[in-house]
Amino acid sequence: MENDIGTRLKALRSMYGLSQREVAKRAGVTNSTISLIEQNRVSPSIDSMKKVLDSFSISLIDFLTMDMESDEKIFFEKAELIEFFENGAHLKLVGANRKDRKLRFLHERYEVGAHSGDEMLTHNSEEAGIVISGELELTVGQQVKVLKAGDSYYINNNTPHRFKNVGNIECIVVSAATPPSF
Amino acid sequence: MENDIGTRLKALRSMYGLSQREVAKRAGVTNSTISLIEQNRVSPSIDSMKKVLDSFSISLIDFLTMDMESDEKIFFEKAELIEFFENGAHLKLVGANRKDRKLRFLHERYEVGAHSGDEMLTHNSEEAGIVISGELELTVGQQVKVLKAGDSYYINNNTPHRFKNVGNIECIVVSAATPPSF
DNA sequence: ATTGGCTGTAAAATATAATAGACACTTTTT
DNA sequence: AAAAAGTGTCTATTATATTTTACAGCCAAT
Numbered sequence: 001m002e003n004d005i006g007t008r009l010k011a012l013r014s015m016y017g018l019s020q021r022e023v024a025k026r027a028g029v030t031n032s033t034i035s036l037i038e039q040n041r042v043s044p045s046i047d048s049m050k051k052v053l054d055s056f057s058i059s060l061i062d063f064l065t066m067d068m069e070s071d072e073k074i075f076f077e078k079a080e081l082i083e084f085f086e087n088g089a090h091l092k093l094v095g096a097n098r099k100d101r102k103l104r105f106l107h108e109r110y111e112v113g114a115h116s117g118d119e120m121l122t123h124n125s126e127e128a129g130i131v132i133s134g135e136l137e138l139t140v141g142q143q144v145k146v147l148k149a150g151d152s153y154y155i156n157n158n159t160p161h162r163f164k165n166v167g168n169i170e171c172i173v174v175s176a177a178t179p180p181s182f
Numbered sequence: 183m184e185n186d187i188g189t190r191l192k193a194l195r196s197m198y199g200l201s202q203r204e205v206a207k208r209a210g211v212t213n214s215t216i217s218l219i220e221q222n223r224v225s226p227s228i229d230s231m232k233k234v235l236d237s238f239s240i241s242l243i244d245f246l247t248m249d250m251e252s253d254e255k256i257f258f259e260k261a262e263l264i265e266f267f268e269n270g271a272h273l274k275l276v277g278a279n280r281k282d283r284k285l286r287f288l289h290e291r292y293e294v295g296a297h298s299g300d301e302m303l304t305h306n307s308e309e310a311g312i313v314i315s316g317e318l319e320l321t322v323g324q325q326v327k328v329l330k331a332g333d334s335y336y337i338n339n340n341t342p343h344r345f346k347n348v349g350n351i352e353c354i355v356v357s358a359a360t361p362p363s364f
Numbered sequence: 365a366t367t368g369g370c371t372g373t374a375a376a377a378t379a380t381a382a383t384a385g386a387c388a389c390t391t392t393t394t
Numbered sequence: 395a396a397a398a399a400g401t402g403t404c405t406a407t408t409a410t411a412t413t414t415t416a417c418a419g420c421c422a423a424t
Contacts, residue, residue, distance in 0.1 A: 005228055019401060030383050035402060042381050043229035046187055064243050202372060212413050217372055224411050378413065
């Protein structure tokens with residue numbers, strides 16, 4: 001990011017939630033100086049700039065190279081998560097736009113009688129989940145269990161498993177796995 | 183390296199072999215400014231500093247992080263190369279202090295009748311050399327050749343070879359090999 | 365030898381950064 | 395509600411950076 005000194009300083013200060021006066025006090029300069037720099041009304045001397053950055057305990061190099069804002073989206077409204085259909089369930093992936101995700105975090109919706117299929121699923125990842133509403137029959141290896149709202153599961157790496165909604169209402173599950181398979 | 187702005191600028195200018203006036207002209211500042219900065223008499227504004235560095239086409243970040251001087255020694259006087267004895271020859275290795283050398287560059291001196299021994303030498307490296315003075319009998323595999331001043335050789339990887347001074351004066355050879363075995 | 369050109373530094377003048385104090389607005393406290 | 399505290403910006407003043415001009419020293423050319 002190639003923005004000017006003033007914009008950078010304002011962003012940095014905002015990251016720390018400090019006022020210009022607080023930064024100025026810590027840096028041993030006046031708050032007017034901070035204001036003038038942030039407005040790019042002056043080009044600070046290197047010594048002054050260092051004093052200001054010392055109040056954040058960062059170097060001039062770090063200041064010039066750091067990424068001031070992440071464009072990773074943190075909050076998603078319900079309507080924002082795009083639903084897709086896989087393994088008998090309607091799935092919504094949280095953080096689908098994130099680079100280098102370490103998690104696959106899903107909202108799963110099973111209609112009455114829906115199931116993942118006769119074939120067992122296996123993934124090279126650990127998975128955990130919880131039933132939010134409805135009843136889910138979960139088969140893990142040779143074990144079968146009907147999970148109700150509040151019941152949860154944790155499946156190890158490469159363990160065959162499958163799901164089925166055995167209730168009379170749709171079933172909602174929230175699950176997570178790492179590393180992500182998608 | 184954590185030295186001050188002035189010292190850094192002076193070192194940078196020296197690397198380019200430019201005068202203060204030439205740098206000033208290119209940067210669009212006065213030579214007095216350059217002088218004052220280099221003496222650390224002033225702390226330049228960030229804008230001024232950038233103008234100066236633009237004349238070298240480097241960024242402030244690069245300026246603050248670059249290594250101003252390499253401690254690799256480039257020139258060695260004759261007396262500086264320490265002589266050691268190996269394989270019948272008195273050897274001097276050029277650049278012995280260099281880290282991560284890719285070359286073994288030797289000055290070799292064979293006394294009259296000296297030789298590398300009955301055993302053939304093999305190295306996992308390619309080697310080339312030239313006879314500076316005297317006569318060297320070089321055996322490479324089954325081939326034998328007497329090399330005089332100006333004659334040279336190139337030996338492939340792992341080819342058995344040996345040397346012998348068959349003249350009546352000491353023989354001088356300069357050789358190089360890569361990758362270096364020492 | 366003298367002259368000319370190049371080099372970096374110094375002092376005075378000018379320009380700009382930094383300061384001190386005031387202002388208007390917002391938020392919090394009483 | 396009013397008062398107090400907090401916020402960033404503005405203006406005039408002070409401090410410091412930058413410029414202009416001059417200087418001394420060194421080296422090369424004549």
